[in-house]
Amino acid sequence: MFPIEKIRSRFPSLERNIGKRKAVFFDGPGGSQVPTSVTSAMNEYLLRNNANTGMSFATSLETDEVISETLRACADFIGCEDHREIVFGQNMTSLNFQLAGALSRTWGVDDEVVVTRLDHDGNVGPWALAAEWSGAKLRKIGINPEDCTLDMESANEVITERTVLVAVGAASNLSGTINDVKKIVEIAHSFGAEVVVDAVHLAPHSLVDVSNLGCDFLLCSPYKFFGPHQGILWGKKERLEELPVAKLRVATEELPFRWMTGTQSHEGMAGTKAAIEHIAWIGREVSGNPELSRRDALISAFGAIEEYEQELCLRMLEGLGAIEKLKIWGISEPNRISERAPTVSFTHPSMSAKEIAERLAEKGIFVWAGNFYALELTEALGLEPEGVVRAGVLHYNSMEEVDFFIEAVASILS
Ligand SMILES: Cc1ncc(COP(=O)(O)O)c(C=O)c1O
Known part of the structure; x- marks a missing residue:
């Protein structure tokens, strides 16, 4: 039950x-409602551990710990091995603009960028602008209007050897359609193009598994899955390390912090970890097994x-x-x-x-x-x-x- x-x-x-x-x-x-455990974690951080990062006094050390633990929880949430592949930001849209800025630095007039007519503008607008700035051409995968699914014939036509990037949603925030992202990844990768997945709408409903999807980047927003107003970007370590992201010269090159501009919402991180723990709690409740690892608990939770x-x-x-x-x-x-x-x-x-x-x-x-x-x-x-x-x-x-x-x-x- x-x-x-x-x-x-x-x-x-x-x-x-x-x-x-x-x-x-x-x-x-x-935006979802929030359980008490999330606000308690945020309160606790602000009332007892609040500091900037990287010093050896107690609250700064505790803040570093909150960040590191949250990145690990997010890694469990999206199914990646290395927590340094998790980037925190204000929201999905800001992170996607940042990603588009970095990726498009190498694009030119011979390149094509593919978006879909099913996506939220947060996964269209940044790519349209990046295409405009770099001279690349923007192409769109159409839809089947009768059931609001992606038109896979159109996908096969639009994705070609000129494609450098495909941006696709995991699920539509209007029609609810869940897309065959694995198929899109397969087509895109066969032409050497990268794939950015917007998992904002899917994340509160179903397990996200980047290793199974095979995509190159994925974004979601904790405020849609019972947490505070934040965004998360996942990318493969090698790409996050080498991409020319906009950063201050004094900022570290260390992952994921080279992507995290300025001071972050540490309380938001504490809340995000608690939101993931809330879902894991459901998994342990429904399985009757309090010993489940966090990832296994999330798998069990999303099944239920x-x-x-x-x-x-x-x-x-x-x-x-x-x-x-x-x-x-x-x-x-x-x-x-x-x-x-x-x-x-x-x-x-x-x-x-x-x-x-x-x-x-x-x-x-x-x-x-x-x-x-x-x-x-x-x-x-x-x-x-x-x-x-x-x-x-x-x-x-x-x-x-x-x-x-x-x-x-x-x-x-x-
Ligand atoms: C599918 C989808 N993508 C992207 C966004 C934008 O997310 P954010 O508000 O974190 O920028 C939303 C927000 O409603 C969304 O539903």
């Missing part, structure tokens, strides 16, 4: 009332989280699908549930997305309306400027909330 009540009791925000009932947090794709979230998502798809004229943008067939994250976007001809979201907010249901920066996709689907309503399920949501949400959407649109 998935320990939903135990999990929910760790998140004080879930106790919040709007009107007569508890608020329903389906806004997770924009996927199963639990899929049940909720199936109910949501079924309930929304039964509302007349409501259009779900993305995979909706129950037998394809493992091809999507539990993030469901929809529109209805009788009311704008914004108004539906406002009416749901009045009932205490928190959802987003708009394009959520997945601009390539909303443009490809002809959904600009209004966008869609997006309801995202996370492991702390319940079936009761899904049922209440379906009832609410049905009554608003009736």
